[in-house]
Amino acid sequence: MTAVMLGTIRRMVTLTLDGVEVRVPEGSTILDALRAQGTDTPTLCWAPNLTPVNACRVCMVEVTGSRVLVPSCARAVEDGMEVHTDSEKVQHSRKMVLELLASSVDLSQTDPDVHRWMTKYGVDATRYGPPAPPAAEGERDTRHPGHHHAPDGSTAETVAQPVKEDNDLYVRDYGRCIMCYKCVKACGTDAQYTFAISAAGRGFDTRIATEYNTELPDSACVYCGNCIGVCPTGALKSVAEHELREAGKWDEENETVTTTICSFCGVGCNLELHVQHNTIVNVTSPSDHSVTHGHLCIKGRFGFQHVQNLPPSE
Numbered sequence: 001m002t003a004v005m006l007g008t009i010r011r012m013v014t015l016t017l018d019g020v021e022v023r024v025p026e027g028s029t030i031l032d033a034l035r036a037q038g039t040d041t042p043t044l045c046w047a048p049n050l051t052p053v054n055a056c057r058v059c060m061v062e063v064t065g066s067r068v069l070v071p072s073c074a075r076a077v078e079d080g081m082e083v084h085t086d087s088e089k090v091q092h093s094r095k096m097v098l099e100l101l102a103s104s105v106d107l108s109q110t111d112p113d114v115h116r117w118m119t120k121y122g123v124d125a126t127r128y129g130p131p132a133p134p135a136a137e138g139e140r141d142t143r144h145p146g147h148h149h150a151p152d153g154s155t156a157e158t159v160a161q162p163v164k165e166d167n168d169l170y171v172r173d174y175g176r177c178i179m180c181y182k183c184v185k186a187c188g189t190d191a192q193y194t195f196a197i198s199a200a201g202r203g204f205d206t207r208i209a210t211e212y213n214t215e216l217p218d219s220a221c222v223y224c225g226n227c228i229g230v231c232p233t234g235a236l237k238s239v240a241e242h243e244l245r246e247a248g249k250w251d252e253e254n255e256t257v258t259t260t261i262c263s264f265c266g267v268g269c270n271l272e273l274h275v276q277h278n279t280i281v282n283v284t285s286p287s288d289h290s291v292t293h294g295h296l297c298i299k300g301r302f303g304f305q306h307v308q309n310l311p312p313s314e
Protein backbone atom coordinates (compact mmCIF):
# COMPACT_ATOMS: atom_id res chain seq x y z
CA MET A 1 0.00 0.00 0.00
CA THR A 2 1.37 3.44 -0.87
CA ALA A 3 1.31 5.95 1.96
CA VAL A 4 -0.03 9.34 0.94
CA MET A 5 1.23 12.28 2.99
CA LEU A 6 -1.46 14.84 3.66
CA GLY A 7 -0.69 18.35 4.84
CA THR A 8 -2.41 19.63 7.96
CA ILE A 9 -5.89 20.85 7.10
CA ARG A 10 -6.33 24.34 8.53
CA ARG A 11 -9.56 26.24 8.98
CA MET A 12 -9.80 29.35 6.85
CA VAL A 13 -10.26 32.77 8.44
CA THR A 14 -12.06 35.62 6.67
CA LEU A 15 -10.97 39.22 7.23
CA THR A 16 -10.72 42.46 5.27
CA LEU A 17 -7.50 44.17 4.27
CA ASP A 18 -8.09 47.80 3.30
CA GLY A 19 -11.71 46.91 2.55
CA VAL A 20 -10.94 43.84 0.43
CA GLU A 21 -12.22 40.51 1.81
CA VAL A 22 -9.57 37.77 1.96
CA ARG A 23 -9.42 34.22 3.31
CA VAL A 24 -6.22 32.89 4.86
CA PRO A 25 -5.41 29.77 6.92
CA GLU A 26 -6.00 30.05 10.67
CA GLY A 27 -2.75 30.81 12.51
CA SER A 28 -1.48 33.15 9.77
CA THR A 29 -0.29 36.56 10.87
CA ILE A 30 -1.72 39.78 9.45
CA LEU A 31 1.61 40.18 7.66
CA ASP A 32 1.19 36.74 6.03
CA ALA A 33 -2.22 37.86 4.77
CA LEU A 34 -0.86 41.20 3.54
CA ARG A 35 1.99 39.53 1.70
CA ALA A 36 -0.34 36.97 0.11
CA GLN A 37 -2.46 39.92 -1.02
CA GLY A 38 0.62 41.71 -2.42
CA THR A 39 0.39 44.68 -0.01
CA ASP A 40 3.79 46.28 0.47
CA THR A 41 4.42 46.30 4.23
CA PRO A 42 7.66 47.57 5.76
CA THR A 43 9.48 45.16 8.10
CA LEU A 44 12.89 45.29 9.78
CA CYS A 45 12.94 42.87 12.70
CA TRP A 46 10.82 40.23 10.96
CA ALA A 47 12.29 37.47 8.79
CA PRO A 48 10.53 34.47 7.24
CA ASN A 49 12.89 32.08 9.03
CA LEU A 50 12.80 33.65 12.53
CA THR A 51 10.24 33.90 15.34
CA PRO A 52 8.77 37.45 15.42
CA VAL A 53 10.26 39.57 18.19
CA ASN A 54 8.15 42.73 17.78
CA ALA A 55 11.17 44.96 18.20
CA CYS A 56 11.09 47.54 15.41
CA ARG A 57 7.37 48.44 15.19
CA VAL A 58 7.64 49.53 11.57
CA CYS A 59 5.03 47.01 10.38
CA MET A 60 2.18 48.46 12.49
CA VAL A 61 -1.35 48.41 11.08
CA GLU A 62 -4.69 49.69 12.33
CA VAL A 63 -7.33 47.13 13.34
CA THR A 64 -10.88 48.38 13.79
CA GLY A 65 -11.83 48.22 17.46
CA SER A 66 -8.25 48.11 18.69
CA ARG A 67 -7.20 51.10 20.82
CA VAL A 68 -3.60 50.97 19.62
CA LEU A 69 -1.85 50.02 16.39
CA VAL A 70 -0.85 46.35 16.21
CA PRO A 71 2.34 44.75 14.83
CA SER A 72 1.26 42.89 11.70
CA CYS A 73 4.27 40.55 11.84
CA ALA A 74 3.21 39.00 15.12
CA ARG A 75 -0.57 39.41 15.41
CA ALA A 76 -2.60 36.39 14.27
CA VAL A 77 -5.60 36.97 12.00
CA GLU A 78 -9.10 36.64 13.42
CA ASP A 79 -12.45 36.13 11.76
CA GLY A 80 -14.10 39.44 10.89
CA MET A 81 -10.95 41.51 11.50
CA GLU A 82 -10.82 44.81 9.59
CA VAL A 83 -7.22 45.80 8.88
CA HIS A 84 -6.17 49.20 7.55
CA THR A 85 -2.63 49.67 6.28
CA ASP A 86 -2.81 53.13 4.75
CA SER A 87 -4.62 55.27 7.35
CA GLU A 88 -3.12 58.54 8.54
CA LYS A 89 -2.27 56.93 11.88
CA VAL A 90 -0.38 54.06 10.21
CA GLN A 91 1.49 56.35 7.84
CA HIS A 92 2.46 58.66 10.71
CA SER A 93 3.66 55.76 12.85
CA ARG A 94 5.80 54.24 10.09
CA LYS A 95 7.31 57.62 9.25
CA MET A 96 8.17 58.27 12.92
CA VAL A 97 9.74 54.83 13.46
CA LEU A 98 11.91 55.15 10.35
CA GLU A 99 12.86 58.73 11.25
CA LEU A 100 13.87 57.80 14.78
CA LEU A 101 15.97 54.90 13.50
CA ALA A 102 17.57 56.99 10.75
CA SER A 103 18.39 59.75 13.25
CA SER A 104 20.36 57.40 15.49
CA VAL A 105 21.78 54.72 13.17
CA ASP A 106 23.54 54.73 9.81
CA LEU A 107 20.96 53.09 7.50
CA SER A 108 22.93 53.63 4.29
CA GLN A 109 23.71 49.92 3.84
CA THR A 110 20.22 48.55 4.47
CA ASP A 111 18.20 46.68 1.92
CA PRO A 112 16.97 48.92 -0.98
CA ASP A 113 13.42 48.29 0.27
CA VAL A 114 14.16 50.38 3.35
CA HIS A 115 15.18 53.35 1.22
CA ARG A 116 12.01 52.91 -0.81
CA TRP A 117 9.91 52.96 2.40
CA MET A 118 11.76 56.04 3.63
CA THR A 119 10.83 57.86 0.45
CA LYS A 120 7.26 56.53 0.52
CA TYR A 121 6.63 57.77 4.08
CA GLY A 122 8.47 61.07 3.61
CA VAL A 123 11.15 60.35 6.22
CA ASP A 124 13.18 63.39 7.30
CA ALA A 125 15.58 62.33 10.06
CA THR A 126 17.27 65.75 10.11
CA ARG A 127 14.33 67.25 12.04
CA TYR A 128 15.67 65.39 15.09
CA GLY A 129 18.94 67.31 14.92
CA PRO A 130 22.42 65.90 14.30
CA PRO A 131 22.64 62.09 14.25
CA ALA A 132 23.18 60.52 17.67
CA PRO A 133 25.90 57.89 17.82
CA PRO A 134 24.93 54.35 18.82
CA ALA A 135 25.51 52.98 22.31
CA ALA A 136 29.10 53.22 23.45
CA GLU A 137 30.62 50.39 25.39
CA GLY A 138 32.95 51.93 27.88
CA GLU A 139 36.07 52.95 26.03
CA ARG A 140 35.80 56.24 24.16
CA ASP A 141 36.43 56.32 20.44
CA THR A 142 37.44 59.88 19.77
CA ARG A 143 37.37 59.29 16.01
CA HIS A 144 33.58 59.51 16.02
CA PRO A 145 32.50 61.93 18.73
CA GLY A 146 28.89 63.00 18.75
CA HIS A 147 26.01 64.09 20.88
CA HIS A 148 23.61 61.87 22.65
CA HIS A 149 20.08 63.16 23.33
CA ALA A 150 19.17 62.54 26.94
CA PRO A 151 15.49 62.05 27.88
CA ASP A 152 15.39 65.55 29.42
CA GLY A 153 16.34 67.11 26.10
CA SER A 154 19.91 67.96 27.09
CA THR A 155 22.81 66.65 25.07
CA ALA A 156 25.85 64.91 26.43
CA GLU A 157 29.02 64.05 24.60
CA THR A 158 29.24 60.38 23.86
CA VAL A 159 31.02 58.15 21.39
CA ALA A 160 30.31 55.65 18.66
CA GLN A 161 31.50 52.08 18.61
CA PRO A 162 34.35 51.45 16.18
CA VAL A 163 33.94 48.64 13.63
CA LYS A 164 35.00 45.41 15.32
CA GLU A 165 37.51 43.59 13.10
CA ASP A 166 38.75 40.81 15.36
CA ASN A 167 38.65 37.73 13.13
CA ASP A 168 39.21 36.71 9.49
CA LEU A 169 35.58 36.03 8.56
CA TYR A 170 33.21 38.83 9.53
CA VAL A 171 33.06 42.30 11.02
CA ARG A 172 30.62 43.84 13.50
CA ASP A 173 29.78 47.46 12.79
CA TYR A 174 27.35 48.31 15.58
CA GLY A 175 27.10 51.90 14.38
CA ARG A 176 24.55 50.39 11.99
CA CYS A 177 22.71 48.25 14.54
CA ILE A 178 19.00 48.95 15.10
CA MET A 179 18.69 46.40 17.93
CA CYS A 180 16.27 44.23 15.99
CA TYR A 181 17.49 41.09 17.83
CA LYS A 182 17.51 39.01 14.64
CA CYS A 183 21.16 38.03 15.13
CA VAL A 184 20.46 36.96 18.70
CA LYS A 185 17.54 34.79 17.57
CA ALA A 186 19.60 33.26 14.74
CA CYS A 187 22.49 32.51 17.11
CA GLY A 188 20.07 31.09 19.69
CA THR A 189 16.87 29.12 19.64
CA ASP A 190 15.79 29.93 16.07
CA ALA A 191 18.76 28.29 14.38
CA GLN A 192 22.21 27.86 15.81
CA TYR A 193 21.72 27.20 19.56
CA THR A 194 25.18 28.64 20.21
CA PHE A 195 24.10 31.71 22.22
CA ALA A 196 27.37 33.54 21.51
CA ILE A 197 25.70 36.96 21.44
CA SER A 198 22.99 38.67 23.41
CA ALA A 199 21.68 42.10 24.37
CA ALA A 200 23.84 43.80 26.98
CA GLY A 201 23.41 47.04 28.92
CA ARG A 202 20.27 49.01 29.67
CA GLY A 203 18.39 51.94 28.17
CA PHE A 204 20.49 54.07 25.79
CA ASP A 205 23.44 51.73 26.38
CA THR A 206 21.65 48.58 25.23
CA ARG A 207 23.73 46.87 22.58
CA ILE A 208 24.49 43.45 21.10
CA ALA A 209 27.60 41.89 22.62
CA THR A 210 29.40 38.64 23.27
CA GLU A 211 29.56 37.32 26.82
CA TYR A 212 31.77 39.69 28.87
CA ASN A 213 32.20 41.65 25.64
CA THR A 214 35.14 39.45 24.62
CA GLU A 215 36.52 39.50 21.10
CA LEU A 216 34.81 37.00 18.81
CA PRO A 217 37.68 34.45 18.78
CA ASP A 218 37.41 34.26 22.60
CA SER A 219 33.62 33.87 22.53
CA ALA A 220 31.42 30.84 21.91
CA CYS A 221 30.97 31.86 18.23
CA VAL A 222 31.33 29.03 15.72
CA TYR A 223 31.35 31.38 12.69
CA CYS A 224 28.23 29.95 11.06
CA GLY A 225 27.44 33.46 9.85
CA ASN A 226 23.72 32.98 10.46
CA CYS A 227 23.67 36.33 12.25
CA ILE A 228 25.08 37.98 9.11
CA GLY A 229 22.43 36.27 7.00
CA VAL A 230 19.57 37.91 8.91
CA CYS A 231 21.05 41.33 9.78
CA PRO A 232 18.98 43.95 7.91
CA THR A 233 21.33 46.92 8.16
CA GLY A 234 24.83 45.79 7.22
CA ALA A 235 25.94 45.92 10.87
CA LEU A 236 27.20 42.37 10.40
CA LYS A 237 28.97 41.57 7.18
CA SER A 238 31.71 39.35 5.78
CA VAL A 239 35.27 40.66 5.79
CA ALA A 240 35.21 40.32 1.99
CA GLU A 241 32.22 42.67 1.72
CA HIS A 242 33.61 45.06 4.34
CA GLU A 243 36.95 45.38 2.53
CA LEU A 244 35.31 45.91 -0.86
CA ARG A 245 33.03 48.60 0.59
CA GLU A 246 35.94 50.31 2.33
CA ALA A 247 37.89 50.31 -0.94
CA GLY A 248 34.90 51.76 -2.84
CA LYS A 249 34.72 48.59 -4.95
CA TRP A 250 31.41 47.15 -3.70
CA ASP A 251 29.24 46.73 -6.81
CA GLU A 252 25.91 45.27 -5.76
CA GLU A 253 24.17 46.52 -8.90
CA ASN A 254 26.25 44.17 -11.03
CA GLU A 255 26.10 41.23 -8.64
CA THR A 256 24.86 37.86 -9.92
CA VAL A 257 23.44 35.14 -7.71
CA THR A 258 23.88 31.47 -8.65
CA THR A 259 22.19 28.69 -6.71
CA THR A 260 24.11 25.47 -6.21
CA ILE A 261 24.47 22.63 -3.69
CA CYS A 262 27.16 22.69 -1.01
CA SER A 263 29.76 19.98 -1.68
CA PHE A 264 31.28 19.78 1.81
CA CYS A 265 28.99 17.06 3.19
CA GLY A 266 25.95 15.00 2.27
CA VAL A 267 23.25 17.16 3.87
CA GLY A 268 22.49 18.93 0.59
CA CYS A 269 22.27 22.58 1.60
CA ASN A 270 21.34 25.00 -1.17
CA LEU A 271 23.90 27.76 -1.54
CA GLU A 272 23.44 31.10 -3.27
CA LEU A 273 26.78 32.34 -4.54
CA HIS A 274 26.85 36.14 -4.74
CA VAL A 275 29.41 37.04 -7.39
CA GLN A 276 30.83 40.43 -8.27
CA HIS A 277 33.41 40.79 -11.06
CA ASN A 278 33.94 37.02 -11.26
CA THR A 279 34.65 36.75 -7.52
CA ILE A 280 32.42 35.20 -4.85
CA VAL A 281 31.75 37.92 -2.29
CA ASN A 282 29.11 36.28 -0.09
CA VAL A 283 27.27 32.98 0.31
CA THR A 284 23.68 32.72 1.54
CA SER A 285 20.94 30.10 1.47
CA PRO A 286 17.26 30.63 0.56
CA SER A 287 15.06 31.05 3.65
CA ASP A 288 12.43 28.76 2.09
CA HIS A 289 14.88 25.89 1.49
CA SER A 290 13.61 22.87 3.44
CA VAL A 291 17.10 21.77 4.51
CA THR A 292 18.65 25.05 5.69
CA HIS A 293 15.72 27.44 6.23
CA GLY A 294 18.29 30.06 5.23
CA HIS A 295 20.91 29.05 7.78
CA LEU A 296 24.34 27.55 7.05
CA CYS A 297 27.49 26.36 8.82
CA ILE A 298 30.98 27.85 8.62
CA LYS A 299 31.94 25.63 5.67
CA GLY A 300 29.01 26.54 3.45
CA ARG A 301 29.07 30.21 4.45
CA PHE A 302 32.78 30.95 4.27
CA GLY A 303 34.55 27.97 2.69
CA PHE A 304 34.54 29.08 -0.93
CA GLN A 305 38.12 30.23 -1.54
CA HIS A 306 39.08 26.88 -3.10
CA VAL A 307 36.79 27.47 -6.08
CA GLN A 308 38.46 30.72 -7.04
CA ASN A 309 42.21 30.86 -7.17
CA LEU A 310 42.22 34.37 -8.56
CA PRO A 311 42.95 37.35 -6.32
CA PRO A 312 39.95 39.73 -5.96
CA SER A 313 39.56 41.70 -9.21
CA GLU A 314 40.95 45.22 -9.28
Ligand code: SF4
Nearest residue numbers: 187221222224225227
Ligand atom coordinates in the same frame (compact mmCIF):
# COMPACT_ATOMS: atom_id res chain seq x y z
S1 SF4 B 1 28.52 33.49 13.47
FE1 SF4 B 1 26.99 31.98 14.23
S2 SF4 B 1 27.75 31.39 16.26
FE2 SF4 B 1 28.83 33.29 15.72
S3 SF4 B 1 27.60 34.96 16.62
FE3 SF4 B 1 26.85 34.67 14.49
S4 SF4 B 1 25.14 33.21 14.64
FE4 SF4 B 1 26.31 33.09 16.59
Ligand code: SF4
Nearest residue numbers: 177178180181183231
Ligand atom coordinates in the same frame (compact mmCIF):
# COMPACT_ATOMS: atom_id res chain seq x y z
S1 SF4 C 1 23.54 43.46 14.58
FE1 SF4 C 1 22.03 43.46 12.87
S2 SF4 C 1 20.73 41.66 13.28
FE2 SF4 C 1 21.82 42.14 15.21
S3 SF4 C 1 20.41 43.48 16.36
FE3 SF4 C 1 21.80 44.79 15.18
S4 SF4 C 1 20.74 45.24 13.26
FE4 SF4 C 1 19.72 43.48 14.20
Ligand code: FES
Nearest residue numbers: 045056057059073
Ligand atom coordinates in the same frame (compact mmCIF):
# COMPACT_ATOMS: atom_id res chain seq x y z
S1 FES D 1 8.64 43.90 11.56
FE1 FES D 1 6.96 43.83 12.92
S2 FES D 1 7.70 44.71 14.75
FE2 FES D 1 9.44 44.69 13.42
